[in-house]
Amino acid sequence: MKASLKDATSERRRSRLSGSGRAAIAGLALMALAAAALSPWSAAWYDVQEIDSAVRHPPSWRPAGDADIFLTKLSGDSVAVRAPRMTQALAGSRSLLGHDDLGRSLLFRLALGMLVSLLIAAGATGTATVIGTAWGAVAGLCGGRVDQILMRIVDVLYGLPYILLVILMKVALTRPLTALLGGRTRYADFVILFLAIGSVAWLTMARVVRGQVLSLKHEGFVQAARAMGAGPWWILRKHLLPPLAGPIVVYATLTVPQAVLQEAFLSFLGIGVQPPLPSLGRLAADGVSAINPFSGYWWLLAFPCATLVALLLALSGIGDGLRRRFDPADRRPSLLG
Amino acid sequence: MIRYVVRRVGLGALTLACVYAVTFLMTVSVPGNPLQSSERRLAPEIEAALRARYDVDHNGRYFLQLLSGLVRLDFGPTFQYPDWSCNEILAQALPVSALLGFSAMLTAVLIGVPLGAWSAARRGAAGAAATALALLGTCVPTFITGACLLLCFGVWLKIAPVGGWGALSALPLPTITLALPFAAYIARLTRVGMEEALRQDFIRTALARGIPDRRVLWGHAFPVAFMPVLSYLGPATAQALTGSFVVEKVFSVPGMGQHFVNAALNRDAGLLIACVTVYSALVIAFNLAVDLVHAWIDPRVRGEAAA
């Protein structure tokens, strides 16, 4: 006991942390790469059904169902023309993770689902970063009354349950955005989802940025620039944003897994990504009903969940690793320790 | 101290008022007809009359109506469930959510704090357990954990009821499901706090003076490490108390979480505002309580507060 507590009082090695961060980056890169590489094929596959024989076919090495549908859909497509072997090979591996209720390959749906989840998370994070940075910077730079009002608004929004904001935001944005995108429902859905998640996630970002701006504002180089007659926009762009980039990137990275989880929750409510487009959350939520004593479709739950957990782990690992690099003194806990 | 409390309560009331106004604005501005409860349509003059009866024909009037109700703590009728008033719905749902929320927070603290502290002091098994909990709590959506628990303990082992609420035996499964994410976060907070605390000079001094490990860990390091956990407990308790939609749906718990989601989806402004007001009031109250406990434990905070 004594030895262990002594050990704990010593400085911890940082290398292990960044090691796990590196592993996470590698893992995520691998997953994202696989998803992106498969996406042309999975996009072709995501609404293709082989109604006859592949419905709820369990995972197996031998492909089930009729590959012709898939190949017909892809024929003439540049992907299939450029990589005919690859196309054949993928069509042959379609049953590796089993098939869903409509006989679609789970492998392909997972690949596309991961891409969709990542895109939504990235979009949400982008939205949150833009709003949050602007809001926080304005509050921090202007100070005084403006700062108070802006931060009070953030407080109020913090006081609202976030799920309410997301639901109402999604409902409110649907019509105008669909009209804006010329009735392309699928894209509109997508954009609305990440806007809704992002417009809730910016609150923390605004607080962080404001805090940083406040502390930087009184630094000598900012004061000097001001004395030389630089305007606030100039100061923000040339002097404040470069040192702010670190913390902004860190928080953006930490927002990504949150957004993935929130999308999963919205899918559980039935207001996430609309079918036939898959997302990891949608696939996992659909798979939950596999937990029952009557049907043994374990793969419909196990693979989406495993992918979701792996993705979230990798994303959190990257966030933590980045944070430790930029801000070694940060006390917030790490996920991977 | 009293001035500090008064100021905080005043600020809280102001925030609450803003939350209320924002919720109202959002509810009435999204499309969807709250009076349409089924698929059939009403004649226009009847719909106008019903709107007038519930004061939803003019947003300004509706706002005042709800506000005056709020002052009297009467949240008015709901549109979806004509036989019930918002107050009655809250009176039935809040105790359920409170029971579940309190026991979940208790579980989260009881699991998270010791696990975090141990894993900071002793790397190895405890560290692995903490990591596993963190994984489980933060990376698996609750709708999956809940369904798995239900199948294992309710259907296969038959040691917990699958649905229904009332008997105490119905409590453990939803409690654990709800507690897991909180426990994971608390464990992480405690662990980092402990690690930080154990590196402080006064700990080394204490160890050098030959004070037993156990006392150093719990008597010296823990109080410092617990501060961030305490701050987190405020909003977390408020969140747990107002229920979780997922846990309530999976375990058929008649709590408050479902009302948030359903009221928002149904554009039921009365119920929605009632829920949000209760939620915000709890958030503000628990934050205040946490700050007061902080001030009580740590005189430095009191000094800052007075200033």
Place this chain on the structure above:
Amino acid sequence: MLRAVIVLLISLLAGVYLAGRRASPRPRPDLRYVNSSDVHTLDPARMSWTQDLRLALNLWETLCACDPRTLKPASAAAEFPPEVSADGLTWTFRLRDDGRWSDGTPVTAADFVRGWRRLIEPGTAADYAFFVTDYVEGAAEYVSWRGEGVGVLTALSRLAEGWSIDDGQALVLATAECAEIVRRAYAEATGNVAEPEAFSGSRMARAALPWGELHRRVFEAHAAELEAGFAKVGLEAADDRTLIVRFRKPCPFFADLAAFPVLAPMHPSVDEHRERWRGAPLTREGLVAYDSRWTRPVTAPDGAARPVTNGPYRLVEWRFKRSVRLEVNPHHRDASRIGCRSVEAVVFADANSALLAYEAGDVDFIPTVEVSYDHAIFRLAESGARPDFKLTPLAATYFFNFNCADVEVDGRPNPFVDPRVRRAFSLALDREAIARRVLQRGDRPAATFIPPETLPGYDTPEGMPFDPEAGRRLLGEAGHPQGRGLPVIDVLFNTSGAHPVVGQAIARQWETHLGVRVELRGKESKAFAEDKARRRFMISQANWYADYNDPTTFLDVLAAGNGNNDSGYASAAFDALLARAATADGPEARMRLLREAEATAVMRDAAILPVFHYTSVIAVRGEVEGLHPNSRLWFPFSGVTVAR
């Protein structure tokens, strides 16, 4: 420091204890069943949801009953059959002597008039008001007279309080008969003759008229005429035991309607809860309104249990979104013979949890098993491996509405105004594949709107075949060979409804067979309802459950101007056939005309796209006897016995 933690823990524990102390469970009921969704209301007049109606059916006794085995009408509160005049327009119901309310008082004909009047009152906003207004003489006129009065009073009360009104309300003031004094006052005040076009909401709000005074005068006049107005409705309690109903058109299936719980009688005690304004039993807006909490089980100050019901059961407990508990009504004529003494309906928000609870033995009965793996349940039921899972074909249809009316939808041309395009899409749908291979849960492919062999005496027309070749040809004739020139087809569906896979499967079929591009647009219920009401769709998902045993329960939906006609289909030929059927000579001729009407709407005009007729699995534990599966999921509990 540790003390602080201990205090915290103790306070948390105290919180848990205090919050937990309130639960005090009652003994297990004889029968516990699952309500798949919350009970919306227990006011029979306002009901429209199956789970509510199922409770009402056991709480209230209507004039006729519906036998759960045959679905034929039978005797209940009134003797059966009722006395029908030669022209079929006057029905005389004789109430049985032994009908008793749960407080012991006899059930009278006036109680039925009270109940039916509540049903049609505008303030009730009942979905099923048409049961009376469509058939009973004078009822529609009474409702429109009341609606006009309500419209005028609403507008006036708003003006009196200094708020503006919209142009629609101003128009009511300009045209309503009872608003004559308003028009005169308006003409005097503004100095010109008040033509209807002079009325607009904003202009009226600016006119300085004594709105309060006008409102009071119209209100008093309207309230004074209330009883005289209702006297013109063909409902008459000739004496305590005799109810005479006069129809404006023959309604041969009225005995079926009279078994529906919305036509329940009402005990005089509900009037205690009626809202009054200025001494009249109306609200300021002229609505008949009740303190809606009258349905809640309470003990009144005089010791009587409320609400008072006349069915085999009475309401004992209602816990919001949790459970409703019924116990035998001790004054009911069959009270001593009822085997199942107490019933509890428990709400399970999640269908999967409900089935797990059934498996664990916590509940005895699930009226419809609706889980996402229901094909597995279907297989168990079909193979006989689980005799407690009973397969039941329902009188219900899953279909899609074509938008038949609007030339443009959201700025895009709507090709479905052309019946040939609608037919082409209907022909290119392989319903067999969807029902048998995608859903795999025993649903019957639907070539028609009305499920065959569920309605006695009705011979279903042939229906829409699967013929993609003919579909392509028709599409070509309509100017879209291989789908050319068609916009992206927009399919609206409700995300909270079951089986989004159906939409995906259908989209896929059309893309294959017709070469069109299809986009699914899922919306949550409220947004879906709004888009549907404004007809912002090309194709939208829908379903319809039979309310009574007659083809008109389906066909009326497609009549021009019907409130449920979401497709906007308006065909003079179809409406004429319905009208001719209403006055047809004899049931056979009537059924033939109705058959022709269905063929016109579904085959010739393809107003809707039937997909499948539902088949449901009912889960009943072996101990429970006497729950007969039927096509309308009609489950009276008074005939049930539980061996436990």
